[in-house]
Amino acid sequence: MVTAASSLPQRRVEHLDAAYRTAVRAKRRRALLFAAAFAVAVILAAISAEVDLLKLADKIGNFTSYLGRIFHLDDGRLVFADIGEWYWGISKWSRLLLETLIIAYVGTALGAAGALLVCFAAAANLMPKAWIRVPLRRFLEFCRTVPELVFALIFVIAFGLGPIPGLLAIAIHTFGALGKQFFEVAENIDMKPVEGVTATGASWPVAVRFGALPQVAANFVSYALLRFEINVRGASILGFVGAGGIGQDLIEAIRKFYYSDVSAILLLIIATVVVIDLVTEQVRHRLIEVEARR
Amino acid sequence: MLQIQGLTKQFGTVRAVDGVTLSVPPGQMVGVIGRSGAGKSTMLRLINRLEDPTEGRVLFGDLDVSALKGRGLRGWRARCAMIFQQFNLVGRLDVLGNVLLGRSYAVATPRALLKLWAEQDKAIALSALEQFDMGLLAAQRADTLSGGQQQRVAIARALVQQPDVILADEPIASLDPRNTRTVMDALRRINQELGITVLCNLHDLDIAKAYCDRLVGMAAGKVVFDGRPESLTESEAHELYGLEAGEVIDLPMPVQVPAHVASARLADRRAASAH
Ligand SMILES: Nc1ncnc2c1ncn2[C@@H]1O[C@H](COP(=O)(O)OP(=O)(O)OP(=O)(O)O)[C@@H](O)[C@H]1O
Ligand SMILES: [Mg+2]
Numbered sequence: 001m002v003t004a005a006s007s008l009p010q011r012r013v014e015h016l017d018a019a020y021r022t023a024v025r026a027k028r029r030r031a032l033l034f035a036a037a038f039a040v041a042v043i044l045a046a047i048s049a050e051v052d053l054l055k056l057a058d059k060i061g062n063f064t065s066y067l068g069r070i071f072h073l074d075d076g077r078l079v080f081a082d083i084g085e086w087y088w089g090i091s092k093w094s095r096l097l098l099e100t101l102i103i104a105y106v107g108t109a110l111g112a113a114g115a116l117l118v119c120f121a122a123a124a125n126l127m128p129k130a131w132i133r134v135p136l137r138r139f140l141e142f143c144r145t146v147p148e149l150v151f152a153l154i155f156v157i158a159f160g161l162g163p164i165p166g167l168l169a170i171a172i173h174t175f176g177a178l179g180k181q182f183f184e185v186a187e188n189i190d191m192k193p194v195e196g197v198t199a200t201g202a203s204w205p206v207a208v209r210f211g212a213l214p215q216v217a218a219n220f221v222s223y224a225l226l227r228f229e230i231n232v233r234g235a236s237i238l239g240f241v242g243a244g245g246i247g248q249d250l251i252e253a254i255r256k257f258y259y260s261d262v263s264a265i266l267l268l269i270i271a272t273v274v275v276i277d278l279v280t281e282q283v284r285h286r287l288i289e290v291e292a293r294r
Numbered sequence: 295m296l297q298i299q300g301l302t303k304q305f306g307t308v309r310a311v312d313g314v315t316l317s318v319p320p321g322q323m324v325g326v327i328g329r330s331g332a333g334k335s336t337m338l339r340l341i342n343r344l345e346d347p348t349e350g351r352v353l354f355g356d357l358d359v360s361a362l363k364g365r366g367l368r369g370w371r372a373r374c375a376m377i378f379q380q381f382n383l384v385g386r387l388d389v390l391g392n393v394l395l396g397r398s399y400a401v402a403t404p405r406a407l408l409k410l411w412a413e414q415d416k417a418i419a420l421s422a423l424e425q426f427d428m429g430l431l432a433a434q435r436a437d438t439l440s441g442g443q444q445q446r447v448a449i450a451r452a453l454v455q456q457p458d459v460i461l462a463d464e465p466i467a468s469l470d471p472r473n474t475r476t477v478m479d480a481l482r483r484i485n486q487e488l489g490i491t492v493l494c495n496l497h498d499l500d501i502a503k504a505y506c507d508r509l510v511g512m513a514a515g516k517v518v519f520d521g522r523p524e525s526l527t528e529s530e531a532h533e534l535y536g537l538e539a540g541e542v543i544d545l546p547m548p549v550q551v552p553a554h555v556a557s558a559r560l561a562d563r564r565a566a567s568a569h
Contacts, residue, residue, distance in 0.1 A: 196382025196448070199342050200455055201372030201399030206406045210395060214386040 070263040079260050087264050093249060097272060100245035103166045103238065104231040110167075111174025112224040115140075119182035120208045125191060137183075143176025148234050152243035163244030170231050170238070181223045182216070189215045218291040225280040232276050236269045295319055296341075296459060296491060300350035302515075303336050310336040312515030313350065320458070323485045323492045325506035325523070327499060329535050333515040334495040338461040341493070342376045343367055354458070372399035374459040375452030379467045381444040385437030389428065389447050392436050393419040396454035415454075422450040426480060442473025449480055460484065462494040466501065478505050499531060 008016075071079050079086040087093075121127045122136045148169045155165030194211030202210075239247025246269060253261035296318040303311040311333045318324055326334045339345040341352055343359065351360035354370070362370050375396070383392045397415045398406045405411070411419075423429045426446040431439065436447060445465060452460055462481060466474040482505050485492045496502040502509055503523040511519030511526070511534045519530050 192378065192380050192382040193384045195344060196376075196378060196451075197384065197395050197398070199344060199371055199376035199382075200396050200451065201368040201370070202395065202406065203368060203398070203403045205403055206395075206398050209407050210384050210387060210391075214384060 070259045073260050086260055093265060093268055096246040096249055097268060099163055100235045103163050103170060103245050104235040107167045107170025108174050108228045108231050110171040112178050114175040115178035115182050119179050120186055120212060122183040123186040125187050126208060140176045140179040143172050148173045149241060152238050153241045156242045161242040166235060166238035166243030166245060170235055174227055178223060178227055182220055185216050185219045186212055218287050222284045222287050225284050229277050229280050233273055297353040301340055301347055302349035303340055303345060304348040309515045314517055318491055320491055321489045323507045325502035325509045326493060326495045327502050327509055328512035332512040334512055335463050338463050342371055342374055342461055368399050372455050373457050374461055375455045375457040377448050377452055377462040377465045379464040381448045383436040383444055383447055388433050388435055390419055390432040392447055393423055393450045393454055396451040418454050422453045426450060441468050442476055445477050459491045464495050
């Protein structure tokens with residue numbers, strides 16, 4: 001035998017083997033401990049939140065019966081029996097759905113534009129001055145941690161009902177979310193071009209525009225598209241608080257027990273979201289491919 | 295006259311540059327030599343103010359470079375152009391666009407941002423490119439060029455800054471022997487024909503001796519040799535490189551990263567950053 005392993009003396013092998021077993025046992029023990037701690041945490045959380053599994057099982061029937069009801073027309077027939085009757089409000093709903101899409105689109109565009117303008121000043125590699133970078137990051141954090149619905153509610157109170165409050169709410173949340181993603185991308189760029197431009201005496205915006213932006217542009221577009229997908233979903237419920245779009249009719253149908261309208265609107269929203277997801281995903285993959293080929 | 299007085303840069307516990315004092319008269323071509331980590335790059339970056347000194351200062355005539363801020367600092371950077379080992383061009387921008395960036399101090403920021411370069415600036419940039427036989431490649435993307443071509447674009451960018459000083463940080467370390475000659479000849483010509491002061495970091499002693507009027511040897515952040523190339527003795531070269539003197543001087547070729555390795559690395563990084 002010439003292999004190095006088999007030439008070790010037996011005692012040495014035993015020693016190494018024992019050490020290996022101990023290490024594995026320790027790892028397994030740690031994993032078990034973690035699982036136990038996790039289970040205890042879940043139980044404690046459930047108790048403190050008054051989760052009652054029996055009650056859940058008891059009430060699940062309500063949910064299924066609601067599902068059943070929304071798929072029946074007022075005269076008791078299944079909705080599929082009379083599509084015209086089911087989608088009696090299609091022209092109004094389409095208009096509201098379009099409004100939802102516009103809220104999502106303009107909100108995403110405004111938020112992304114704002115994020116593009118400030119993200120480089122929040123990136124540690126490009127902005128050494130902490131007194132600019134740190135407050136900016138806190139501000140972005142604030143914009144993305146406050147839920148859209150809260151912003152929408154505040155703006156509805158301030159500006160009244162309609163699509164403008166929804167649009168502003170989406171824009172602000174997008175600004176915060178994309179701002180963070182953008183500066184994280186910017187922090188991973190190759191700094192050589194930036195230094196090359198800076199060393200010519202260029203101002204900071206010029207150094208960023210030419211040294212950094214070309215490296216991040218494709219990534220930024222991809223993130224913005226992903227955010228648009230998310231915002232279409234978000235915008236469809238903004239109407240709950242009167243901030244425009246299809247959500248307005250959905251919440252009305254739910255509250256007034258227009259059962260078949262609920263299913264009609266929900267399916268419309270789901271279909272739209274799926275189509276948008278598919279399209280933007282295609283575009284994003286295309287972008288990534290183009291970028292990888294460079 | 296470029297004067298460096300007690301210049302020091304500390305990174306954590308490392309004194310990358312340690313009390314360097316030098317004066318460089320206008321029009322000199324100075325080779326800065328020394329082993330890896332000696333502080334050569336840091337010194338050039340301190341002069342251009344890509345780094346701020348921990349102690350000491352840099353003077354250019356009456357101008358206290360170390361005290362400059364804002365537009366004054368940018369003006370200084372424009373006057374002392376920098377050339378890098380890895381060229382530091384904007385890869386996705388075309389050749390002419392890269393050279394025009396050398397005009398970005400002279401042009402208002404909004405115009406530069408929108409690439410609204412004046413016809414006159416374009417003419418300056420094209421003629422700088424043409425000097426290095428690159429005029430016909432003006433529309434090509436910079437990252438499709440060979441290393442030698444990229445470095446010539448970088449030199450053209452430096453020239454359109456109309457600088458008083460050119461700082462070149464190992465400009466040939468990524469190039470093959472033929473491109474090494476082209477680039478060093480270009481620097482020497484700029485120095486002699488335009489009277490621009492050149493400070494050039496080199497780790498190839500033979501090249502440094504062949505092209506420079508004066509050599510400055512650095513070790514551990516300090517200047518350990520300063521004189522004419524022919525006055526550098528074997529034992530001094532030994533001290534500089536920490537090798538047998540004969541080894542250094544007889545080295546047939548500079549140590550270099552072959553271009554295909556460098557570009558493969560670049561491609562890897564691009565692919566990685568795209569995900
Ligand atoms: N940004 C930095 N942060 C921390 N340490 C640094 C930094 N830049 C340089 N150094 C350190 O300073 C010392 C000098 O580095 P420098 O790059 O100036 O050497 P050099 O002479 O140019 O070497 P080389 O020939 O390898 O380019 C090294 O020890 C290096 O590790
Ligand atoms: Mg160096």
